[in-house]
Amino acid sequence: AAAVLPVQSLFADEVPAETPVLPEIADDPTKIVGPGPSPLGKRSPFEQPVRKPSDISSRTPLQDLHSTITPADLHFERHHAGIPTIDPAKHELLIHGLVDNPIKFTLADIKRFPAVTRTCFIECAGNFRTGKAEMTPQDILGLTSQSEWTGVMLSTLFNEVGVSDKAKWFLAEGSDAAIMTRTIPIAKAWDDAMIVYAQNGEAIRPEQGYPIRLLLPGFEGNMNIKWLRRIELSEEPYMTREETSKYTYPVKDKIRMFSFELDARSIITYPSYPQKVNKGWVEIRGIAWSGRGKVEKVEVSTDAGKTWQLANLQEPVLSKAHTYFRYLWDWKGEATEILSRVTDETGYLQPTLAQLAEARGVNLGGYHMNPITAWQIKNDGTVLFKPETIK
Amino acid sequence: AAAVLPVQSLFADEVPAETPVLPEIADDPTKIVGPGPSPLGKRSPFEQPVRKPSDISSRTPLQDLHSTITPADLHFERHHAGIPTIDPAKHELLIHGLVDNPIKFTLADIKRFPAVTRTCFIECAGNFRTGKAEMTPQDILGLTSQSEWTGVMLSTLFNEVGVSDKAKWFLAEGSDAAIMTRTIPIAKAWDDAMIVYAQNGEAIRPEQGYPIRLLLPGFEGNMNIKWLRRIELSEEPYMTREETSKYTYPVKDKIRMFSFELDARSIITYPSYPQKVNKGWVEIRGIAWSGRGKVEKVEVSTDAGKTWQLANLQEPVLSKAHTYFRYLWDWKGEATEILSRVTDETGYLQPTLAQLAEARGVNLGGYHMNPITAWQIKNDGTVLFKPETIK
Amino acid sequence: FIPSQGKKPLTDSLKRPAKFGFGRPATLQEIAAWDIDVRPDGKGLPAGQGDVKKGKLLYAQKCAICHGVDGTEKPGVKLPGNALVGDTLATSKPKTIGNYWPYATTLFDYMRRAMPYNLPGSLSNNEVYSITAYLLNANKIIKADVVLDAKNLPKIVMPAKKLFIMDDRKGGPEIK
Amino acid sequence: FIPSQGKKPLTDSLKRPAKFGFGRPATLQEIAAWDIDVRPDGKGLPAGQGDVKKGKLLYAQKCAICHGVDGTEKPGVKLPGNALVGDTLATSKPKTIGNYWPYATTLFDYMRRAMPYNLPGSLSNNEVYSITAYLLNANKIIKADVVLDAKNLPKIVMPAKKLFIMDDRKGGPEIK
Ligand code: HEC
Ligand code: HEC
Ligand SMILES: [Ca+2]
Ligand SMILES: [Ca+2]
Ligand SMILES: [Ca+2]
Ligand SMILES: [Ca+2]
Ligand SMILES: [Ca+2]
Ligand SMILES: [Ca+2]
Ligand SMILES: [Co+2]
Ligand SMILES: [Co+2]
Known part of the structure; x- marks a missing residue:
C-alpha cells in the first residue's frame, strides 16, 4: 500500500488570509507631494506577504522572497504553548548542574560578553508536506527561515561557569508555558552554539524567543530553545518528550532519535x-x-x-x-x-x-x-x- | 573664527517620539498559555526602536542595532517631495537617449532578467551633525543604513537597449513629485550599478523607492534614484540641481562637485x-x-x-x-x-x-x-x- | 554529529580574560525553584506517590476534555490533545505512550511541566504520580495496584524502549 | 571614480543570450511625454519665451508664499523654501542662484519639474521662462529687458560657474 506521508491535522488547520484592500491612487505620482518621513516604515499596500498560520505554527512565504534574509515579521513560527510575554528587565538565565559555579545572568549581563553575529537558517524538523498539486513552497516547506543572529557564544558562558569533565550533555529550557526542554551534546557548545538576543540587527522577536534563544546552527528548529531561562549540564541526555515521543521517526523497524542536523x-x-x-x-x-x-x-x-x-x-x-x-x-x-x-x-x-x-x-x-x-x-x-x- | 558646521534647519526639525506604553504582564510566563501564530509578527512591546523623523528625513537608530542589516522599517529616509504611492502594475522604466533601441520595461519585465543580490550600505552625502554633547549615533550620522538588495545589473538592461559609444553619462529620474534627477558616469553601469526591486528579501519599501530604485554601491544616497522611471544616456552630464546647487561643497576657494563615493x-x-x-x-x-x-x-x-x-x-x-x-x-x-x-x-x-x-x-x-x-x-x-x- | 572543524566564528580572543565576572552566583533555592527536570535514571523525581485509582479520577476531571474519555483515538473525533492510550504493539496506530514512549520518567517530567495545557504547572507531585500510574496502566504497562514513587517509576521498562536507536549519520554521500 | 576591478557580483553568464527580448519599443510620444530634462548646452529646452515682468508677477502669485516676497533671506524669518535671491559674490551667504548655481539651464529644468512645491508640473513653458528671467534678473545676472528663450538661456554665464571643479579623488591615503 502507498505510504501516506503524515500531514498532521494540527499543522494543516490553516487560518484563511484576509483579502488585502488596495488604495485608490493618482495616475501621475509626479504631480502630488507624498507623505513625509515617519518613525517606522510600512509595506506598500500592493505588497502583502504573509505567513500562513495554523493553531501551532506559521509558515514563511518563501515564494515571495528574493533573497535569503527572512524579514523578522515573516519568520516561521512553531509554538508548543503560545508566545510568552517576557519583561526583559526581569529575565534571567541560570546555568547549573555539572559546573564549578552555578550562575544567574541577567539579559544585561549576557549583552556585556563578547558578541558574535552569524547568519544561518532555522528549520523545523517536521518541515515537509505533500498531497496535492496546488501547493506553494510555503505550503510544502515554509517552516524554514533565515536571520542574521547576534549574541554570545555558548562556550563563552560555559567558560564563565566552569564545566566539569563529566558533563557530556546539556539541557536547555524555555520559559514558555510548555517549559520546552531539549538535551544537546556538549560538543555543540564548544563548536558553534550561541545564545542570541538579536535578529536582523534588532532585538529578537517575541515569536522567536524574546529576549533570548539558543541558536544551534544546522540543528533542528525545536532544539533552538526559545525564551531560554535555564541550562543544566549533565552526564547523560534527559530523554525529554520532544526528543522521544516527538522529533523521532521510523527507520525500517526501529525509531531513530537524536537526529540533530537538517539534511541538505x-x-x-x-x-x-x-x-x-x-x-x-x-x-x-x-x-x-x-x-x-x-x-x-x-x-x-x-x-x-x-x-x-x-x-x-x-x-x-x-x-x-x-x-x-x-x-x-x-x-x-x-x-x-x-x-x-x-x-x-x-x-x-x-x-x-x-x-x-x-x-x-x-x-x-x-x-x-x-x-x-x-x-x-x-x-x-x-x-x-x-x-x-x-x- | 570657528567654522560652524551646517546643521540645516530642515534637517534639525525633529518630530518628538511617542512614549511607549508597556503592557501589564504576568510574573511567571510558564503558567499562562500565550497567543498563537499570526500572519505577521510584531516587536516585543519592550523594544521600540524608531527612526527620528524631521520633515524631510528620518534617521536610523544605529545605537539600537546589533548587526549590519537595517530592518526595512528602520531604514533612513530622505525625500525631496514625499513618498509617491505607485501601482506596481502600471510602473514602467524607460531607457532612451544614446541607445540603439529605446525600450519601456514593465516591473514584470525587469523581474524576468537574471537577478543578483548584493548587501551594501546607502548613506546620505549630508550625513553629519554636531553641536552638543547630548547626541546619539542616530543624531550624528543616522542617515546611513544597510540592506540586502536584489535586482538586475544595470549593465544587463544597457546591453538589452544597446548603448552607443558616444554615451558617457546617464541621467536617472524618479517618479516622485520632485522628479528627482541625477547624472551618473556610464562606467558605474558597466561596473556594479543595479536596478533593485527587493530589500532584505521582500519588495523594496515605499520610502526606499518602491517598486524600483537605482542602486549605486558606495555612491552618495541621493544618486541612488528612488521610484526610478527613466534613464537617458548622454554625452555629457545634465548638471541637475542636486549635482550643482546641492551635494556640492566648498574646498578652499572652489566648489567641489561630482563627489560620488562616500569616504571611509x-x-x-x-x-x-x-x-x-x-x-x-x-x-x-x-x-x-x-x-x-x-x-x-x-x-x-x-x-x-x-x-x-x-x-x-x-x-x-x-x-x-x-x-x-x-x-x-x-x-x-x-x-x-x-x-x-x-x-x-x-x-x-x-x-x-x-x-x-x-x-x-x-x-x-x-x-x-x-x-x-x-x-x-x-x-x-x-x-x-x-x-x-x-x- | 561532527563539529565544524576550526571554522568557528571569530570572537574577541586576543585579550580575553580567564573570566569576565558577569552574572551572580545562583542560590540553591533559586536552582531548586526551576530545576524540575526528571532524568531516565530517576534524578529529579520528587518525594510523593500516586496510584491508578486516584489518577483515573484526576484524568476525568482535568484531562478527558482534551484527550478523550479514555485517552484512545475514536474514528471521526478530533480532539485538542493527542491520543494517550493505545496498545503496546510497535506497529499499531496511533503513536501513544504504550507504543512510542521509551521512558516512563519522560511522562512524569512532561506532564508536570506542561499539562493540563490550559493550567500548566498546576498539578501537585502526588497528582502527577497518580496520573502517570493511571496512564501507564491504561496502556497495559503496569498493574492496577501499583503505587508509583521516585523509586519504582524509573525502573519501569517501556515497551517502545527497544525500538529506539541513536542517529549515527555523520554526513557524506550515504542516504540513510 | 575607480570602478571595482573584476570584482563584479556574479550574474548568470554561462548561457546568457545576446538579448533577452523583454520589454517593448518605446514610442516617440512616450519618450516626449517624460523627456523633460534640460542640458547645459540647451538640449531639451522647449519652444516659448518669457520676460522679467511676467516672471515677477508669477513669482508673487505662486512662489512668494514659500520663498519670501523678494526671494531674499530675512534675519529671523524661517520660510518653507530656500532663499533664491542674493548677490553674486562667491563669499556671500546664503547660497543662492546668484552665488551658487553654475548653470542657468538647471534653474529652468528644476523649476519646471518640481516647482511650485505644492503643484509640481503646473507651470507652462512660457511661465518657466518668465520666472527664470525674473530670478536671474533679481540675482543681478541678466538685465530687466531680456526676453528668455531656448536660444539665449544656455548662453548665460553664471557667476558661480568659475568656482565649480570636478572631484578628482581616486581613493588611496591622501586626505583631500
Ligand atoms: C486544554 C486542552 C488540554 C488539556 C485540558 C490537557 N491536555 Fe494534554 N495535551 C494537549 C495538547 C494540545 C497537547 C499537545 C501539545 C504539544 O504538542 O506541544 C497535549 C499533550 C499531552 C501529552 C503528550 C502526548 C504525546 O503524544 O506527546 C500528554 C502525555 C498529555 N497531554 C497529558 C495530559 C494530562 C495528564 C492532562 C490532565 C492533567 C492533560 N494532558 C490535559 C491539550 C490538553
Ligand atoms: C509650498 C511651498 C513652495 C512653493 C509655493 C514654492 N516653492 Fe520652491 N521650494 C520649496 C521647497 C520646500 C524647496 C526645497 C526642496 C528641496 O530641497 O528638495 C524649494 C526649492 C526651490 C528652488 C531651489 C532652491 C535651491 O537653492 O536649491 C527653487 C529655484 C524654487 N524652489 C523656485 C520656486 C518657484 C519659482 C516657485 C513658484 C513657481 C516656487 N519655488 C514655489 C517650497 C516651495
Ligand atoms: Ca522551532
Ligand atoms: Ca537618498
Ligand atoms: Ca580585540
Ligand atoms: Ca535537574
Ligand atoms: Ca546558469
Ligand atoms: Ca532628454
Ligand atoms: Co517542529
Ligand atoms: Co541627501
Whole structure:
C-alpha cells in the first residue's frame, strides 16, 4: 500500500488570509507631494506577504522572497504553548548542574560578553508536506527561515561557569508555558552554539524567543530553545518528550532519535505554483541549504530529472545558511518538470523521495524529510507541484 | 573664527517620539498559555526602536542595532517631495537617449532578467551633525543604513537597449513629485550599478523607492534614484540641481562637485550617549564602511587617540558594506575618550575633523564629511559625544 | 554529529580574560525553584506517590476534555490533545505512550511541566504520580495496584524502549 | 571614480543570450511625454519665451508664499523654501542662484519639474521662462529687458560657474 506521508491535522488547520484592500491612487505620482518621513516604515499596500498560520505554527512565504534574509515579521513560527510575554528587565538565565559555579545572568549581563553575529537558517524538523498539486513552497516547506543572529557564544558562558569533565550533555529550557526542554551534546557548545538576543540587527522577536534563544546552527528548529531561562549540564541526555515521543521517526523497524542536523535540501521557489511562465528565457530561482555546512553545488533539471545543469550560487555562500541559486532556462513551451538538487560540503546529495523510502522504509515519519521537489510545467506555462507517494 | 558646521534647519526639525506604553504582564510566563501564530509578527512591546523623523528625513537608530542589516522599517529616509504611492502594475522604466533601441520595461519585465543580490550600505552625502554633547549615533550620522538588495545589473538592461559609444553619462529620474534627477558616469553601469526591486528579501519599501530604485554601491544616497522611471544616456552630464546647487561643497576657494563615493568612515555605537558603562570588561562595538571597497581594518583608541588597537571585524567583510567591529576593553574607571578609525582597501585612513579642515578649508560644507567620532567617558561611566569645532 | 572543524566564528580572543565576572552566583533555592527536570535514571523525581485509582479520577476531571474519555483515538473525533492510550504493539496506530514512549520518567517530567495545557504547572507531585500510574496502566504497562514513587517509576521498562536507536549519520554521500 | 576591478557580483553568464527580448519599443510620444530634462548646452529646452515682468508677477502669485516676497533671506524669518535671491559674490551667504548655481539651464529644468512645491508640473513653458528671467534678473545676472528663450538661456554665464571643479579623488591615503 502507498505510504501516506503524515500531514498532521494540527499543522494543516490553516487560518484563511484576509483579502488585502488596495488604495485608490493618482495616475501621475509626479504631480502630488507624498507623505513625509515617519518613525517606522510600512509595506506598500500592493505588497502583502504573509505567513500562513495554523493553531501551532506559521509558515514563511518563501515564494515571495528574493533573497535569503527572512524579514523578522515573516519568520516561521512553531509554538508548543503560545508566545510568552517576557519583561526583559526581569529575565534571567541560570546555568547549573555539572559546573564549578552555578550562575544567574541577567539579559544585561549576557549583552556585556563578547558578541558574535552569524547568519544561518532555522528549520523545523517536521518541515515537509505533500498531497496535492496546488501547493506553494510555503505550503510544502515554509517552516524554514533565515536571520542574521547576534549574541554570545555558548562556550563563552560555559567558560564563565566552569564545566566539569563529566558533563557530556546539556539541557536547555524555555520559559514558555510548555517549559520546552531539549538535551544537546556538549560538543555543540564548544563548536558553534550561541545564545542570541538579536535578529536582523534588532532585538529578537517575541515569536522567536524574546529576549533570548539558543541558536544551534544546522540543528533542528525545536532544539533552538526559545525564551531560554535555564541550562543544566549533565552526564547523560534527559530523554525529554520532544526528543522521544516527538522529533523521532521510523527507520525500517526501529525509531531513530537524536537526529540533530537538517539534511541538505533545496527547492525551486520561482517558478512555482501558482505562478505562470512565459516562453523564452526564464530564470529558475530557489534556495538550498544544509545543516552540515556549506552548499557545495546546486543542480537544476528542466527535463524531469534526465539531465542536470549547474546553477549559479549567490555569494557569499555561508555555512548552514540558505543559499540562493539561479539558473537561466530557455523555455520553448513544452510541458516538462523542473527540479533542483543540492550537494553539501560533506558530499551528501539531496535524495529523491523514493531513495529516502528505500533507505528508511515506507513508514516515513514526516521528520527530517528532505526529498527533491519537482514542479510540473504545463504547455500553457501553468506551474503545479508534483506530489509524490511511495509505491 | 570657528567654522560652524551646517546643521540645516530642515534637517534639525525633529518630530518628538511617542512614549511607549508597556503592557501589564504576568510574573511567571510558564503558567499562562500565550497567543498563537499570526500572519505577521510584531516587536516585543519592550523594544521600540524608531527612526527620528524631521520633515524631510528620518534617521536610523544605529545605537539600537546589533548587526549590519537595517530592518526595512528602520531604514533612513530622505525625500525631496514625499513618498509617491505607485501601482506596481502600471510602473514602467524607460531607457532612451544614446541607445540603439529605446525600450519601456514593465516591473514584470525587469523581474524576468537574471537577478543578483548584493548587501551594501546607502548613506546620505549630508550625513553629519554636531553641536552638543547630548547626541546619539542616530543624531550624528543616522542617515546611513544597510540592506540586502536584489535586482538586475544595470549593465544587463544597457546591453538589452544597446548603448552607443558616444554615451558617457546617464541621467536617472524618479517618479516622485520632485522628479528627482541625477547624472551618473556610464562606467558605474558597466561596473556594479543595479536596478533593485527587493530589500532584505521582500519588495523594496515605499520610502526606499518602491517598486524600483537605482542602486549605486558606495555612491552618495541621493544618486541612488528612488521610484526610478527613466534613464537617458548622454554625452555629457545634465548638471541637475542636486549635482550643482546641492551635494556640492566648498574646498578652499572652489566648489567641489561630482563627489560620488562616500569616504571611509566608522563610529562606535556602543558605548555611546546616553548609555552608561560599568567598570571591568566593556566590548566596544561599532560600524565601519567605505564607498570605495572593503574595510581593511578598524582601530580603536581608549586613551583619547594616543594609542590605537586593532578591532575584530565581523565576517564576512563585504565591499561597500557596513562592517561590524568589536574591541574588548578593560575599563578601570578613569575618565577618557574612546574613538575608532577605519582604513579601507585603497589605504585611505579616516581623518580627523582638523585634517578635513586642513585639506578643504574651514568652510566645510556638511557634505561628504567623515571625521573620526570621539566619545567622552566620564568617571561615573556616563558617555557623551565630543562635539568638535574648527579653530 | 561532527563539529565544524576550526571554522568557528571569530570572537574577541586576543585579550580575553580567564573570566569576565558577569552574572551572580545562583542560590540553591533559586536552582531548586526551576530545576524540575526528571532524568531516565530517576534524578529529579520528587518525594510523593500516586496510584491508578486516584489518577483515573484526576484524568476525568482535568484531562478527558482534551484527550478523550479514555485517552484512545475514536474514528471521526478530533480532539485538542493527542491520543494517550493505545496498545503496546510497535506497529499499531496511533503513536501513544504504550507504543512510542521509551521512558516512563519522560511522562512524569512532561506532564508536570506542561499539562493540563490550559493550567500548566498546576498539578501537585502526588497528582502527577497518580496520573502517570493511571496512564501507564491504561496502556497495559503496569498493574492496577501499583503505587508509583521516585523509586519504582524509573525502573519501569517501556515497551517502545527497544525500538529506539541513536542517529549515527555523520554526513557524506550515504542516504540513510 | 575607480570602478571595482573584476570584482563584479556574479550574474548568470554561462548561457546568457545576446538579448533577452523583454520589454517593448518605446514610442516617440512616450519618450516626449517624460523627456523633460534640460542640458547645459540647451538640449531639451522647449519652444516659448518669457520676460522679467511676467516672471515677477508669477513669482508673487505662486512662489512668494514659500520663498519670501523678494526671494531674499530675512534675519529671523524661517520660510518653507530656500532663499533664491542674493548677490553674486562667491563669499556671500546664503547660497543662492546668484552665488551658487553654475548653470542657468538647471534653474529652468528644476523649476519646471518640481516647482511650485505644492503643484509640481503646473507651470507652462512660457511661465518657466518668465520666472527664470525674473530670478536671474533679481540675482543681478541678466538685465530687466531680456526676453528668455531656448536660444539665449544656455548662453548665460553664471557667476558661480568659475568656482565649480570636478572631484578628482581616486581613493588611496591622501586626505583631500
Ligand atoms: C486544554 C486542552 C488540554 C488539556 C485540558 C490537557 N491536555 Fe494534554 N495535551 C494537549 C495538547 C494540545 C497537547 C499537545 C501539545 C504539544 O504538542 O506541544 C497535549 C499533550 C499531552 C501529552 C503528550 C502526548 C504525546 O503524544 O506527546 C500528554 C502525555 C498529555 N497531554 C497529558 C495530559 C494530562 C495528564 C492532562 C490532565 C492533567 C492533560 N494532558 C490535559 C491539550 C490538553
Ligand atoms: C509650498 C511651498 C513652495 C512653493 C509655493 C514654492 N516653492 Fe520652491 N521650494 C520649496 C521647497 C520646500 C524647496 C526645497 C526642496 C528641496 O530641497 O528638495 C524649494 C526649492 C526651490 C528652488 C531651489 C532652491 C535651491 O537653492 O536649491 C527653487 C529655484 C524654487 N524652489 C523656485 C520656486 C518657484 C519659482 C516657485 C513658484 C513657481 C516656487 N519655488 C514655489 C517650497 C516651495
Ligand atoms: Ca522551532
Ligand atoms: Ca546558469
Ligand atoms: Ca537618498
Ligand atoms: Ca580585540
Ligand atoms: Ca535537574
Ligand atoms: Ca532628454
Ligand atoms: Co517542529
Ligand atoms: Co541627501
